[in-house]
Amino acid sequence: MNINTSTSTYKKLQNNSDVTVKSTNLQPSQTNLVKDTSLPSSGQSTISGQGLMMSRLFGNADANPTIQTTLTKDTMAMQSVNFLTKDDRNMLSDLYAQAQQEGTDLSYVDDLANDLGTYRMFNHVMANANNGGTYDNTGHLQTFSFSADDTATATRILNSGNISSSVLDPGFVKYELDPGYSFAHRTNFAYLESVINNTGSNEISTEQGQTSKFSTYVSQGKNNFVVNTASEVTLHTEEPDVVNVDGVFSVTETGMKHGFQLVGGKVVQKNAVSMPDIQSQSVPSLLDNFTSNEKIEKSGHDRPATLFDYHFSKDEDKKFKNIDA
Amino acid sequence: MNKKLVSLSLLFAAATASFPAFAITGSITKTSAAPTIGILSNGTGPVGLTNFFINSSDFPSGTASKTKTLTLVRYNIAAYPSASSDLVQLCYYLPFQASPAKCVTVNSGASSTTPAFNSYELKSGVELQVRHTITGSAGTQAQPSRQESVTVEYSY
Numbered sequence: 001m002n003i004n005t006s007t008s009t010y011k012k013l014q015n016n017s018d019v020t021v022k023s024t025n026l027q028p029s030q031t032n033l034v035k036d037t038s039l040p041s042s043g044q045s046t047i048s049g050q051g052l053m054m055s056r057l058f059g060n061a062d063a064n065p066t067i068q069t070t071l072t073k074d075t076m077a078m079q080s081v082n083f084l085t086k087d088d089r090n091m092l093s094d095l096y097a098q099a100q101q102e103g104t105d106l107s108y109v110d111d112l113a114n115d116l117g118t119y120r121m122f123n124h125v126m127a128n129a130n131n132g133g134t135y136d137n138t139g140h141l142q143t144f145s146f147s148a149d150d151t152a153t154a155t156r157i158l159n160s161g162n163i164s165s166s167v168l169d170p171g172f173v174k175y176e177l178d179p180g181y182s183f184a185h186r187t188n189f190a191y192l193e194s195v196i197n198n199t200g201s202n203e204i205s206t207e208q209g210q211t212s213k214f215s216t217y218v219s220q221g222k223n224n225f226v227v228n229t230a231s232e233v234t235l236h237t238e239e240p241d242v243v244n245v246d247g248v249f250s251v252t253e254t255g256m257k258h259g260f261q262l263v264g265g266k267v268v269q270k271n272a273v274s275m276p277d278i279q280s281q282s283v284p285s286l287l288d289n290f291t292s293n294e295k296i297e298k299s300g301h302d303r304p305a306t307l308f309d310y311h312f313s314k315d316e317d318k319k320f321k322n323i324d325a
Numbered sequence: 326m327n328k329k330l331v332s333l334s335l336l337f338a339a340a341t342a343s344f345p346a347f348a349i350t351g352s353i354t355k356t357s358a359a360p361t362i363g364i365l366s367n368g369t370g371p372v373g374l375t376n377f378f379i380n381s382s383d384f385p386s387g388t389a390s391k392t393k394t395l396t397l398v399r400y401n402i403a404a405y406p407s408a409s410s411d412l413v414q415l416c417y418y419l420p421f422q423a424s425p426a427k428c429v430t431v432n433s434g435a436s437s438t439t440p441a442f443n444s445y446e447l448k449s450g451v452e453l454q455v456r457h458t459i460t461g462s463a464g465t466q467a468q469p470s471r472q473e474s475v476t477v478e479y480s481y
Contacts, residue, residue, distance in 0.1 A: 056367070059367070070424065071424050071425060072423045072424050073418075073423055073424075073454075074423075076372070076374065076416070076425075076454065076456060077371075077372050077374055078372065079369065079371075079372060079458070080458065107368070110367070110368075114369075114458075118412065118458075122414065122428055125416070125424075125425050125426065125427050125428050126414075126427075126428050126429070126430070127427055127428065127429045127441045129429050129430050129431070132440070133429055133439050133440070133441040134429070134431070134437055134438070134439055134441075135437060135438040135439070135440075136436075136437055136438070137399065137436055137437065137438055139438075142437065144432075181430065182430070183430065184410070184411070184412045184413070184430060184432070184433070186410055186412070186460070219409045219410065219460070220410070221409050221410060222408075222409075222410060222411065222433065227432060235438065235440070237396075237397060237438075237478070238350070240350040240351050240352040240478055241349055241350050241351060242349075242350075242351040242352075242385055243351065243352045243353075243354070244351070244352065244353045244354065244383055244384075244385075245354040245356075246354060246355065246356050247382070247383070249385065254350075258349070266385070266386050267385040267386070269349075
């Protein structure tokens with residue numbers, strides 16, 4: 001890939017609309033607006049690929065936010081792009097510059113950057129939703145697939161042999177192309193394919209040269225995956241004994257059958273004979289037998305030598321004889 | 326002496342195996358309003374988080390010392406109809422931990438069930454979190470379709 005980031009021409013993006021953000025969670029370290037006031041007001045500026053990347057992802061061409069590496073309750077509130085590594089940011093700077101040169105709508109790069117950030121952010125804790133991880137509320141297994149077009153593109157990319165030599169982290173590409181992890185991806189897979197097939201050489205691939213293909217951004221919206229629901233119920237659940245809904249306890253019919261009831265707002269089990277109770281009553285009983293047997297043992301008569309012998313002896317007459325003795 | 330030890334071991338085994346194990350089951354449902362998310366000029370919104378914290382008072386009184394086994398998590402996720410896209414993660418935090426132990430991508434607007442967190446302990450201090458990242462038209466306010474809730478089912 002041959003990109004001269006220092007001469008890329010950037011037409012400044014400016015949005016003058018005032019956006020009032022009402023949300024319970026704002027990003028702690030991210031500038032909210034893309035408006036880049038550091039650029040001249042002529043509307044036409046020269047900006048590096050890095051400036052373009054920073055402007056698009058962090059709202060200011062001069063921004064250089066800290067690279068987040070730890071997923072915490074604080075960083076969960078940040079946009080995933082805050083987790084992009086230094087190498088990611090360099091790679092994306094090149095992609096932005098290349099996209100700008102070729103007339104590719106920069107939103108395609110934005111989407112790729114966000115998905116890569118999501119991978120960096122969640123890779124270590126994310127479960128694969130297709131590994132038996134999702135059921136509907138009646139116990140039917142649900143799995144996720146990409147749309148037919150995306151499935152075909154994903155298969156083509158995975159079989160291309162170009163993943164390891166592309167500018168993208170192979171781990172990310174595999175994550176991105178696995179619907180169990182990224183069925184709700186933002187990246188346009190055709191654009192992803194064009195980036196991967198531009199194998200890092202100095203040549204711009206045919207696909208990458210087709211600027212018209214990505215010159216106008218079309219969001220895939222929410223239609224880039226399919227939910228498959230199995231016909232058979234494989235997750236069998238039972239009604240709990242006791243439920244607590246937003247702090248209010250109640251006993252279900254199942255719970256009532258098991259002897260639970262509400263007394264003064266508290267859940268109690270009437271006539272409860274719990275496992276610990278049963279065991280606490282029963283163990284001494286067995287111990288009693290054993291110790292009785294020990295006493296018999298000390299008497300020196302014909303007797304079972306151990307508790308096992310005692311409890312499992314087929315010679316009932318002998319057993320009772322010993323007890324009697 | 327050895328005979329006695331063997332006998333005591335057998336005694337314990339017999340005592341614990343003689344009675345069928347039965348579990349008491351319960352569930353805790355937590356409901357919370359999903360946030361309205363303002364879409365910024367770059368077409369993305371601030372991350373929307375909904376948190377569900379499990380307190381000791383969520384369990385029946387007198388059971389605090391009992392070890393609960395998580396058997397299922399049910400969830401009702403809000404959709405954002407006006408959004409162009411909505412990436413949703415459901416995460417499970419171990420008691421009083423700052424980092425999630427595990428997350429799973431879930432479908433926007435879904436009412437589903439997952440056993441994905443069943444290997445983790447359930448006790449006071451556990452937290453579940455729903456995280457939305459949406460895109461849409463700049464300057465609009467994306468309204469959630471409904472409240473969000475999680476239900477954890479357990480036995481002890």
